[in-house]
Amino acid sequence: AAVKEKRATCSNGATVGDASSCAWFDVLDDIQQNLFNGAQCGAEAHESIRLVFHDAIAISPALESQGKFGGGGADGSIILFDDIETNFHPNIGLDEIVNLQKPFIQKHGVTPGDFIAFAGAVAMSNCPGAPQMNFFTGRAPATQAAPDGLVPEPFHTVDQIISRVNDAGEFDELELVWMLSAHSVAAANDVDPTIQGLAFDSTPGVFDSQFFVETQLRGTAFPGSGGNQGEVESPLPGEMRLQSDSSIARDSRTACEWQSFVNNQSKLVSDFQFIFLALTQLGENPDAMTDCSDVIPISKPVPNNVPFSFFPAGKTMADVEQACAETPFPTLTTLPGPETSVQRIPPPGA
Numbered sequence: 001a002a003v004k005e006k007r008a009t010c011s012n013g014a015t016v017g018d019a020s021s022c023a024w025f026d027v028l029d030d031i032q033q034n035l036f037n038g039a040q041c042g043a044e045a046h047e048s049i050r051l052v053f054h055d056a057i058a059i060s061p062a063l064e065s066q067g068k069f070g071g072g073g074a075d076g077s078i079i080l081f082d083d084i085e086t087n088f089h090p091n092i093g094l095d096e097i098v099n100l101q102k103p104f105i106q107k108h109g110v111t112p113g114d115f116i117a118f119a120g121a122v123a124m125s126n127c128p129g130a131p132q133m134n135f136f137t138g139r140a141p142a143t144q145a146a147p148d149g150l151v152p153e154p155f156h157t158v159d160q161i162i163s164r165v166n167d168a169g170e171f172d173e174l175e176l177v178w179m180l181s182a183h184s185v186a187a188a189n190d191v192d193p194t195i196q197g198l199a200f201d202s203t204p205g206v207f208d209s210q211f212f213v214e215t216q217l218r219g220t221a222f223p224g225s226g227g228n229q230g231e232v233e234s235p236l237p238g239e240m241r242l243q244s245d246s247s248i249a250r251d252s253r254t255a256c257e258w259q260s261f262v263n264n265q266s267k268l269v270s271d272f273q274f275i276f277l278a279l280t281q282l283g284e285n286p287d288a289m290t291d292c293s294d295v296i297p298i299s300k301p302v303p304n305n306v307p308f309s310f311f312p313a314g315k316t317m318a319d320v321e322q323a324c325a326e327t328p329f330p331t332l333t334t335l336p337g338p339e340t341s342v343q344r345i346p347p348p349g350a
């Protein structure tokens with residue numbers, strides 16, 4: 001078959017597969033400097049990754065089959081109709097990153113859906129250990145707000161969350177685990193009203209398997225106040241554990257997949273690379289999109305002074321709540337030193 005040959009050299013000297021990709025290099029330079037504070041994997045990057053999920057997952061063929069509007073998926077609706085969607089309960093706190101992203105969309109004249117996907121991919125590329133991210137363009141602006149009730153909450157059951165992602169994109173329970181790898185570069189600002197920036201693992205600036213290791217350790221205390229909806233006890237001071245992550249780590253349908261990422265960087269990166277692209281294409285026809293992945297920076301390696309998977313200082317195999325019935329938990333080294341206290345990551349402007 002004939003292949004469309006549109007390779008082009010951009011004004012910065014880069015070669016791209018499609019000439020239309022060149023325009024995104026200006027967007028890249030701008031957001032790396034002025035949104036991500038010099039290509040950091042900090043709070044703005046984390047929130048840009050979360051925004052991809054909350055824009056994209058709001059699509060429901062089940063609602064459509066009842067004759068209702070089911071949302072447009074990765075259509076930028078969360079920015080175009082932010083007055084509506086950022087008031088949905090699971091979207092709490094996303095108004096901040098929406099307001100930070102809006103001026104870049106205006107300035108560069110791109111669609112909100114494309115921008116959200118781009119910012120998410122660039123944000124991931126700033127986190128050492130991340131896959132080489134893909135980025136496709138072509139999302140038309142959303143025409144209406146997504147309906148409420150489509151974004152998973154940390155107090156939902158495993159059944160509810162599996163059926164939600166299955167409806168949204170025909171994702172199965174293994175793919176649910178893959179997408180939750182994003183919680184390796186994440187913190188919570190609004191689950192505990194008394195303290196912001198509580199990370200989900202001890203390495204929130206690195207896309208590694210520590211989220212999967214540390215969620216499997218016995219919870220011992222709350223990092224701030226107790227009794228918050230959707231939160232359970234975590235193993236480390238300063239660390240937040242969501243009830244949903246705890247349940248999915250221990251459910252017989254998902255526990256072995258959860259454990260499979262421990263000590264297995266190649267599986268972690270390939271599964272996440274695949275599922276992130278799929279999320280950014282929900283509601284779109286991938287064949288009608290343009291591949292602009294050449295614009296995404298080359299991913300950075302994990303720091304080589306720490307093992308890829310480890311027990312935080314003070315923790316051993318005795319702290320693991322083994323949930324996978326088929327395979328023993330991998331043997332890991334314990335980092336030296338006193339018990340790890342996880343650093344807070346304050347939200348932008350805090």
Ligand code: HEM
Nearest residue numbers: 046047049050053152153154179182186187188189190191
């Ligand atoms: C499927 C079930 C999921 C649930 C119940 C869930 C829930 C949550 C909650 C409650 C927070 C904390 C929000 C806050 O208080 O600031 C959070 C943060 C986050 N989530 Fe999820 N999430 C899910 C899946 C995902 C997926 C699939 C992704 C991305 C692909 C994602 C990316 C993130 C990121 C990056 C953060 C950190 C944001 C920050 O540091 O500011 N989550 N999630």
Ligand SMILES: [Ca+2]
Nearest residue numbers: 055073075077
């Ligand atoms: Ca949307």
Ligand SMILES: [Ca+2]
Nearest residue numbers: 184203206208
């Ligand atoms: Ca991490």
